[in-house]
Amino acid sequence: MKTFTPVFSALAVLLLVLLTTPIVNMVISSPPALLRSTLLDQEVLHAIILTLKTALWATLSGFLLGIPLAYILARWSFPGKSFLQGLVDLPIMIPHTAMGVALLMVYGKKFLIGSLFSKIGISFVGTEVGISLAMAYVSLPFLVNAARDGFLAVNPRLEAVARTLGASPWQTFFKVTLPLARRAILTGAIMMWARGISEFGAVVILAYHPMVAPILIWERFESYGLAYARPVASLLIIICLLIFAVLRWLSGRSREV
Amino acid sequence: MIVLNNISLQLKGFRLRDITLRIAPGEYRILLGPTGSGKTVLLETIAGLHMPQSGSIFLHDRNITNTTPENRNIGVVYQDYCLFPHLTVFDNIAFGLNLQKKTRSEIAHMVDEMAGFLNINHLLKRTQQYLSGGECQRVALARTLVLKPSLLLLDEPLSAVDRLTRNHLRSELQRIHRELGLAVLHVTHDVSEAFLLGDTMTVMRDGKIEQDGTPDGIFQKPATRFVAELLGIKNFLPVIIMTGSVLEVQGLGKIHSTESFFAETTQEGGRYIALFPDWAVELSPARTPSAYFWQGSATIKKIRYTDNMVQVVLETVGNMPIFTSFSRREMNGLAENLTSGSSIQAGILQQGVHLLSEDLSPL
Numbered sequence: 001m002k003t004f005t006p007v008f009s010a011l012a013v014l015l016l017v018l019l020t021t022p023i024v025n026m027v028i029s030s031p032p033a034l035l036r037s038t039l040l041d042q043e044v045l046h047a048i049i050l051t052l053k054t055a056l057w058a059t060l061s062g063f064l065l066g067i068p069l070a071y072i073l074a075r076w077s078f079p080g081k082s083f084l085q086g087l088v089d090l091p092i093m094i095p096h097t098a099m100g101v102a103l104l105m106v107y108g109k110k111f112l113i114g115s116l117f118s119k120i121g122i123s124f125v126g127t128e129v130g131i132s133l134a135m136a137y138v139s140l141p142f143l144v145n146a147a148r149d150g151f152l153a154v155n156p157r158l159e160a161v162a163r164t165l166g167a168s169p170w171q172t173f174f175k176v177t178l179p180l181a182r183r184a185i186l187t188g189a190i191m192m193w194a195r196g197i198s199e200f201g202a203v204v205i206l207a208y209h210p211m212v213a214p215i216l217i218w219e220r221f222e223s224y225g226l227a228y229a230r231p232v233a234s235l236l237i238i239i240c241l242l243i244f245a246v247l248r249w250l251s252g253r254s255r256e257v
Numbered sequence: 258m259i260v261l262n263n264i265s266l267q268l269k270g271f272r273l274r275d276i277t278l279r280i281a282p283g284e285y286r287i288l289l290g291p292t293g294s295g296k297t298v299l300l301e302t303i304a305g306l307h308m309p310q311s312g313s314i315f316l317h318d319r320n321i322t323n324t325t326p327e328n329r330n331i332g333v334v335y336q337d338y339c340l341f342p343h344l345t346v347f348d349n350i351a352f353g354l355n356l357q358k359k360t361r362s363e364i365a366h367m368v369d370e371m372a373g374f375l376n377i378n379h380l381l382k383r384t385q386q387y388l389s390g391g392e393c394q395r396v397a398l399a400r401t402l403v404l405k406p407s408l409l410l411l412d413e414p415l416s417a418v419d420r421l422t423r424n425h426l427r428s429e430l431q432r433i434h435r436e437l438g439l440a441v442l443h444v445t446h447d448v449s450e451a452f453l454l455g456d457t458m459t460v461m462r463d464g465k466i467e468q469d470g471t472p473d474g475i476f477q478k479p480a481t482r483f484v485a486e487l488l489g490i491k492n493f494l495p496v497i498i499m500t501g502s503v504l505e506v507q508g509l510g511k512i513h514s515t516e517s518f519f520a521e522t523t524q525e526g527g528r529y530i531a532l533f534p535d536w537a538v539e540l541s542p543a544r545t546p547s548a549y550f551w552q553g554s555a556t557i558k559k560i561r562y563t564d565n566m567v568q569v570v571l572e573t574v575g576n577m578p579i580f581t582s583f584s585r586r587e588m589n590g591l592a593e594n595l596t597s598g599s600s601i602q603a604g605i606l607q608q609g610v611h612l613l614s615e616d617l618s619p620l
Contacts (some may be wrong), residue, residue, distance in 0.1 A: 165353035
């Protein structure tokens with residue numbers, strides 16, 4: 001008993017140190033003046049804004065399509081449910097470059113869905129839509145799984161009571177289920193957005209240009225070396241850290257309401 | 258009036274079988290049964306949360322078999338309250354009124370009135386986490402009653418609260434029923450709750466109705482051993498009907514009984530079970546001999562004291578255990594002191610004995 005707390009604390013601290021050392025080292029090794037000038041670099045700024053924006057679109061589309069699926073996985077019983085759950089988790093398991101190739105073979109202009117969309121003027125290859133699509137494919141499991149767990153945590157009897165009090169299934173979902181699962185869904189959305197921001201493999205295949213921040217970092221590293229890649233990476237980390245700290249704080253507050 | 262006709266329903270690993278039930282306006286009906294007997298599923302089927310595969314449900318002559326729960330006007334209160342944790346007490350009570358698109362002032366008035374009726378005005382701004390179990394249950398009742406349901410379904414509403422709160426809530430339920438004149442179907446496995454609250458009682462077993470009647474009527478004449486055991490009856494003695502008015506009772510020997518007793522039986526030579534509740538067993542019997550089904554000597558095997566009661570296990574000369582219980586006041590009135598291992602005169606009152614034609618296989 002006496003050793004439990006110190007051992008667990010030591011192991012936790014060790015992991016935190018291992019996790020943060022490369023990131024902290026990279027950030028502190030970039031002088032503030034270099035960070036400032038990187039921030040003023042239009043190409044960098046554009047890539048960061050594009051990354052945040054496309055990841056946000058991916059997350060919002062994830063809300064629309066992922067929440068119903070999460071609810072079905074949480075509430076319904078049907079044959080093949082485990083298989084469906086496996087399908088949802090698939091993007092976490094397969095290499096994202098492979099996912100990019102798979103997406104290209106469906107959403108490319110010469111392929112099934114891509115050719116249909118190209119007729120109405122929507123292209124996925126080398127466009128912001130394509131970036132969002134690639135991000136959504138690889139990051140949706142984070143939202144779907146978190147939302148499913150959130151729905152599972154809502155007592156189904158609360159929904160039953162709402163129905164007997166006069167609520168339709170839609171009213172029950174929006175007035176009872178969704179508000180009670182909102183923290184889990186918000187957490188999932190933050191995770192999905194974060195995963196979208198960091199996506200490289202699938203995006204680089206489907207939409208090398210316009211360039212998102214991870215591709216820009218890779219390109220600068222390949223073309224100019226570490227010194228040019230480091231400030232962009234540091235800047236992306238600082239901005240993401242600030243945004244996620246605020247989002248976590250906000251989602252923490254929503255729990256207390 | 259709600260009428261269920263031959264309701265059958267198959268759920269995962271469970272089914273309701275051929276349920277026929279009628280609840281009159283203003284009737285307080287108890288649905289008694291052990292865990293897993295289908296009480297809650299039946300309740301939820303009446304509420305519209307499960308659709309029956311066959312049979313029909315009528316509410317005031319309107320066929321509601323396929324009506325969605327939101328259009329039935331049947332209220333449900335669960336054991337675990339099921340208050341919406343993200344809403345205040347006021348908003349919980351106003352939940353159904355909001356859906357009816359009533360004006361804000363109408364809602365405020367109706368919530369205030371119902372909160373006053375259930376003495377929860379002071380709780381309206383709180384959320385569930387700041388309420389006691391009894392307060393939660395009052396809020397759950399208010400939330401349902403404010404919609405003036407045609408039928409109130411209560412799913413073990415008193416089982417999650419402490420004894421003191423349970424007593425208060427029992428009185429509250431009696432008052433609500435009396436003042437609102439509501440039809441109530443109250444699920445419980447608590448026999449005393451059934452006797453205190455119920456006008457009528459339905460006993461369920463394995464998704465079927467085992468017996469239907471008044472609580473006292475069922476207690477006096479349980480239709481099966483299962484019902485008797487559920488009601489707390491512990492005395493079951495195998496009986497063979499001999500010729501004439503003679504019974505061979507295992508553990509008691511030959512007994513000469515009265516004609517009226519035989520009216521219940523039809524077959525001489527048949528095997529039955531004589532069952533009798535604790536109250537039918539008297540120690541130091543002092544009535545006229547004809548009042549007793551049996552009188553004789555027995556050994557006190559065990560004495561157990563509870564808060565108000567004394568439970569005694571006797572053993573007859575034929576080595577059959579007989580269970581009895583009485584109040585501590587009655588014990589003080591006994592001529593003899595009760596000590597374990599000592600012998601005592603005992604009697605089984607004729608009026609408490611009921612014969613069942615059933616095998617003795619364990620349940």
